[in-house]
Amino acid sequence: MPDSSPSAAVLFDARDDGIAIITLNRPETHNALTQEVRDGLFAAWDRFERDPALRVGILTGSGDKAFCAGGDLKEMVERGLTVPPRDMFPVPGDSITLSKPTIAAVNGVAFAGGWMIAQACDLCVASTSARFAVTEVKVGRSSPWAAPLIHMIPQRIMMEILLTGNPISAGRAYEIGLVNRLAAPAELLACAIGLAQEILAGAPLSVAAARETVLLSTEMGRSAALMAARRASDLCYNSEDAREGPRAFAEKRSPDWKGR
Numbered sequence: 001m002p003d004s005s006p007s008a009a010v011l012f013d014a015r016d017d018g019i020a021i022i023t024l025n026r027p028e029t030h031n032a033l034t035q036e037v038r039d040g041l042f043a044a045w046d047r048f049e050r051d052p053a054l055r056v057g058i059l060t061g062s063g064d065k066a067f068c069a070g071g072d073l074k075e076m077v078e079r080g081l082t083v084p085p086r087d088m089f090p091v092p093g094d095s096i097t098l099s100k101p102t103i104a105a106v107n108g109v110a111f112a113g114g115w116m117i118a119q120a121c122d123l124c125v126a127s128t129s130a131r132f133a134v135t136e137v138k139v140g141r142s143s144p145w146a147a148p149l150i151h152m153i154p155q156r157i158m159m160e161i162l163l164t165g166n167p168i169s170a171g172r173a174y175e176i177g178l179v180n181r182l183a184a185p186a187e188l189l190a191c192a193i194g195l196a197q198e199i200l201a202g203a204p205l206s207v208a209a210a211r212e213t214v215l216l217s218t219e220m221g222r223s224a225a226l227m228a229a230r231r232a233s234d235l236c237y238n239s240e241d242a243r244e245g246p247r248a249f250a251e252k253r254s255p256d257w258k259g260r
Helices: 036-052 073-079 111-118 144-151 153-164 170-175 185-200 204-219 222-232 240-250
Strands: 010-014 019-024 054-062 067-070 102-106 107-110 124-127 131-133 181-182
Touching: 010 036, 019 036, 019 185, 054 185, 067 102, 102 111, 102 153, 102 185, 107 204, 111 131, 111 144, 124 185, 131 170, 131 222, 144 153, 170 181, 181 185, 181 240, 204 222, 204 240
Parallel strands: 019 054, 054 102, 067 107, 102 124, 107 131, 124 181
Antiparallel strands: 010 019
């Protein structure tokens, strides 16, 4: 059950099955990244990372209109904000470090900063009614955080998205590889939980090594990534689970993962 009050800007639901559901909870402002939402999201990701019982995190938004409409433009005007401080927004892989798989469950518009935080998750499930856009060119801002997109979608598509600022549908996002799975609006969270449970079925150390391999491959050239991935896999290969998996297969039973 969620243990944050319904009035909290970000809700945190630590489920018994190892899944944490983090919900941006300001639907009246389209879950924009206001100071209170940013603070709540920093705290939620930190709690997720620190709790060893939680193995997969799902990020979503309240309401059916917006996952997150982006930064708070009113705040930017009031602050006279020029270059945003790196620690202003809670972005996995940039301003914060996470060692566990994350899934964005995009339930509505994911514009600008909303695209940013969805992009930063490892996987993405989207409602068929969702829309995505990097709208910075329409308001005179920039989107340096979009640089990792080049590892997710083709260059010419990325160029069009950033240069025009025009939104794309959930179907188009799925087509270009930005989204892993589509779901009817009412089934979005169930779809995300289902994907998380598929991850949870795997051996914990194997999942961690697989995730690290993908990240290393993104950052490095072929030979360096191979060497680094082999080192990252040592703990997995030498674990109890590495012996339990083949044993369970031979005995035709489900493995009993220990995570060690």
